[in-house]
Amino acid sequence: MKLAIYITGSTYTDISNRYGDFEDWFALHVSRYGFETIPVDVRRGECADLEDVDGIMITGSSASVCTDPEPWIHTAIEHLQEILTFDFPVLGVCFGHQILAAAAGCTVERHPERRELGTVQLSQTPAGQTHPLFQDIPMQFAVQETHEDIVSAVPNTSNISILAGNDYNSFQALAYTDHIFSVQFHPEITADIIQAYIAIYGKELRRSGELSPADYEEIEQSVEETNTGELVFRNFCRIVRNKAGSEYS
Numbered sequence: 001m002k003l004a005i006y007i008t009g010s011t012y013t014d015i016s017n018r019y020g021d022f023e024d025w026f027a028l029h030v031s032r033y034g035f036e037t038i039p040v041d042v043r044r045g046e047c048a049d050l051e052d053v054d055g056i057m058i059t060g061s062s063a064s065v066c067t068d069p070e071p072w073i074h075t076a077i078e079h080l081q082e083i084l085t086f087d088f089p090v091l092g093v094c095f096g097h098q099i100l101a102a103a104a105g106c107t108v109e110r111h112p113e114r115r116e117l118g119t120v121q122l123s124q125t126p127a128g129q130t131h132p133l134f135q136d137i138p139m140q141f142a143v144q145e146t147h148e149d150i151v152s153a154v155p156n157t158s159n160i161s162i163l164a165g166n167d168y169n170s171f172q173a174l175a176y177t178d179h180i181f182s183v184q185f186h187p188e189i190t191a192d193i194i195q196a197y198i199a200i201y202g203k204e205l206r207r208s209g210e211l212s213p214a215d216y217e218e219i220e221q222s223v224e225e226t227n228t229g230e231l232v233f234r235n236f237c238r239i240v241r242n243k244a245g246s247e248y249s
């Protein structure tokens with residue numbers, strides 16, 4: 001079985017030299033469950049042939065849906081709006097969460113406070129507690145986060161389910177259909193990688209005055225390894241496989 005990785009950005013050179021890039025992190029996780037991956041660079045206007053893949057994963061990015069979006073973002077939103085009508089399996093992550101939410105009519109904006117960074121705690125909603133994407137994940141769980149933009153509102157008229165959130169943002173995981181989901185957190189990122197991001201963004205935030213030395217130390221000390229990401233990928237792969245099986249049975 002195959003999953004397309006929609007590449008929407010790249011990591012810092014220092015990080016990629018040590019750990020690989022976004023698409024490598026996604027591919028590593030899903031390969032454990034028997035899935036091949038096909039890289040698709042949507043920044044170049046590419047999109048997957050849905051006849052050739054069983055699902056799509058959308059990476060993070062330094063680009064913004066809400067702050068001077070680049071032309072390729074509008075093209076990708078139109079493509080995702082079409083996919084939403086098909087209920088074709090999709091998992092959007094961070095920027096992927098935001099662009100998929102925008103395609104579904106949600107509001108995306110810059111958070112009024114500073115970047116959410118480090119290992120943070122989320123809580124499942126009642127919908128999340130029974131959702132297959134969160135199978136075997138406890139009601140309160142730890143994830144890796146680094147982002148400034150957020151999904152800030154979901155249309156009241158939609159069938160979108162809110163699966164998880166925290167005090168920073170209530171819309172940290174969404175289900176749009178039976179097979180299309182997005183998460184604000186980074187299931188693909190390890191503790192080592194988030195430490196590397198903290199070193200980069202922490203310096204910027206301290207220089208700007210948005211982060212005190214005590215806040216920076218608290219973020220550094222928050223970091224822990226978590227199996228949440230692995231379970232999210234496992235569960236998404238199960239959902240994709242089950243959908244494919246039902247179509248061919």
